[in-house]
Amino acid sequence: MLLGTTSAAATELHISQPAISRLINDLEGSLNFRLFQRRKGRLQPTADAADFFAAVEESFLGFEKLQSVAEQIRQKVPNQLRISCTSSIGSSLLPMAIKEHKKYYPNERFTLFTDNVPQSITKLQCGSVDLALGLELPQLIGIKTESIGLARYVFVARKDHPLAAKQSIRAEDLIGESVLTVVDEKSSYWEKISDSLASVKQQINQDIMIDTSHTGYAMIASGIAVGVIEPFAARLWSNNDIITREFLPSIKYSYGLAFPIGSREHPSLQAFCESVRQVASTMHEFK
Numbered sequence: 001m002l003l004g005t006t007s008a009a010a011t012e013l014h015i016s017q018p019a020i021s022r023l024i025n026d027l028e029g030s031l032n033f034r035l036f037q038r039r040k041g042r043l044q045p046t047a048d049a050a051d052f053f054a055a056v057e058e059s060f061l062g063f064e065k066l067q068s069v070a071e072q073i074r075q076k077v078p079n080q081l082r083i084s085c086t087s088s089i090g091s092s093l094l095p096m097a098i099k100e101h102k103k104y105y106p107n108e109r110f111t112l113f114t115d116n117v118p119q120s121i122t123k124l125q126c127g128s129v130d131l132a133l134g135l136e137l138p139q140l141i142g143i144k145t146e147s148i149g150l151a152r153y154v155f156v157a158r159k160d161h162p163l164a165a166k167q168s169i170r171a172e173d174l175i176g177e178s179v180l181t182v183v184d185e186k187s188s189y190w191e192k193i194s195d196s197l198a199s200v201k202q203q204i205n206q207d208i209m210i211d212t213s214h215t216g217y218a219m220i221a222s223g224i225a226v227g228v229i230e231p232f233a234a235r236l237w238s239n240n241d242i243i244t245r246e247f248l249p250s251i252k253y254s255y256g257l258a259f260p261i262g263s264r265e266h267p268s269l270q271a272f273c274e275s276v277r278q279v280a281s282t283m284h285e286f287k
Helices: 006-012 016-031 047-059 061-075 093-101 117-126 187-198 197-202 213-221 269-282
Strands: 036-039 042-045 083-085 111-116 133-134 143-152 155-156 167-169 227-229 244-246 251-260
Touching: 006 016, 042 047, 047 083, 083 117, 093 269, 117 133, 117 251, 133 269, 143 269, 155 213, 187 197, 213 227, 213 244, 251 269
Parallel strands: 083 111, 083 133, 167 244
Antiparallel strands: 036 042, 133 251, 143 251, 155 227, 155 244
């Protein structure tokens, strides 16, 4: 799943390649479904394999949490802030919040992880991060959440696109266009976007799937697609011939902070959270 070939997996596990192939065949036999398609010497995971792999990862969650708790006990006092965030927040709100925080804690150390929603949840539940920033998480065992604001998603296109002349965009304006589609392990998060395009789904081309907004902005900047997407990354892409426009009816997503419950809190965590709240209150994306 992670390395792509049986030889690479054999090297990683320090066993022979035939042993890896035999283990795969035995597992497929016991599961009664295919895990891989063999293509030009590489193993391409099937959709069933992806589902099964996600379940296997979840099964290790309890063990990882025990390891994390033991590590926290050994360390006693955390010596750095460990933050999980989405790529768009990591390139917009987070740098400004760290800059504000360092006015008062100049020697603060940070470890930053760029994650999608499922990865952030896993890190929080394992206690391997002190804080997650991004789309507000649902109510989950072991996680406390706090909203920092609603962000209105925007239509994004190149400056020379015909739709750039309009001040606001509706679904019917996208007929005939190639429109980006957001995909990840938690597809339910993006139902607001898919629902807003449902009326024209058969009349638009959704041939490019993305799992990070920066990839989406890159596709848009190249002129091969348009998109209804989060507004934060536009700060970095505004000099790359892209424009943003209001999309109607408006699509709003709540963004927030999330903390692991029961783990040893970093001494300056709350001060940093206050910096996040202060910066978020000044950002036009939350207006």
